[in-house]
Amino acid sequence: xxxxxxxxxxxxxxxxxxxxxxxxxxxxxxxxxxxxxxxxxxxxxxxxxxxxxxxxxxxxxxxxxxxxxxxxxxxxxxxxxxxxxxxxxxxxxxxxxxxxxxxxxxxxxxxxxxxxxxxxxxxxxxxxxxxxxxxxxxxxxxxxxxxxxxxxxxxxxxxxxxxxxxxxxxxxxxxxxxxxxxxxxxxxxxxxxxxxxxxxxxxxxxxxxxxxxxxxxxxxxxxxxxxxxxx
Numbered sequence: 001x002x003x004x005x006x007x008x009x010x011x012x013x014x015x016x017x018x019x020x021x022x023x024x025x026x027x028x029x030x031x032x033x034x035x036x037x038x039x040x041x042x043x044x045x046x047x048x049x050x051x052x053x054x055x056x057x058x059x060x061x062x063x064x065x066x067x068x069x070x071x072x073x074x075x076x077x078x079x080x081x082x083x084x085x086x087x088x089x090x091x092x093x094x095x096x097x098x099x100x101x102x103x104x105x106x107x108x109x110x111x112x113x114x115x116x117x118x119x120x121x122x123x124x125x126x127x128x129x130x131x132x133x134x135x136x137x138x139x140x141x142x143x144x145x146x147x148x149x150x151x152x153x154x155x156x157x158x159x160x161x162x163x164x165x166x167x168x169x170x171x172x173x174x175x176x177x178x179x180x181x182x183x184x185x186x187x188x189x190x191x192x193x194x195x196x197x198x199x200x201x202x203x204x205x206x207x208x209x210x211x212x213x214x215x216x217x218x219x220x221x222x223x224x225x226x227x228x229x230x231x
Contacts, residue, residue, distance in 0.1 A: 023202040030209035041102040055110040090206035123224035138193040145194035178226035185219035
């Protein structure tokens, strides 16, 4: 979720969508590139054998702490990219976020790969379908979903609170927590897509792609978590 209010960060006004085609093409082109880079990095980690070592090291920490790290990294990277007008800085934030996400995803993907064959592809398909449907809602209705900002903030705070308490109390959250987080990720996609369509400055297409990628990654994480919790 990017940090845009009703008028946008630093007072950016609602933009005319009819003139934003080049910006939108750059944004979604970079989003596709980020997804491909993430996928390639995961393939390298797993085929080189590094994933097993990384997963082993990360399994030593409470699982819910990694969920918290996942959310915090996404917020910080998006914030960093969107507050800088420097294109190299935006690219650096996007690249750093892709690497961080690839590492954080390793334990979850490792469990899915070796204990639930086929679940990764199924989770990816559900995520792509959900993202496409929510994107279509925004582009077809041209609705401004900036009102979701407060919901997302409180939802993120509540989720982090549950993660912190759960890590000490030994709560796993069962299937309810992933379901709620998938709903939160869906709201984040609506919010970010609305900002991409209506509000982002046209020189921030890399930062806009990062925000969308963070929301897609959030949904994929919890869709995969839900599938694993049911196996």
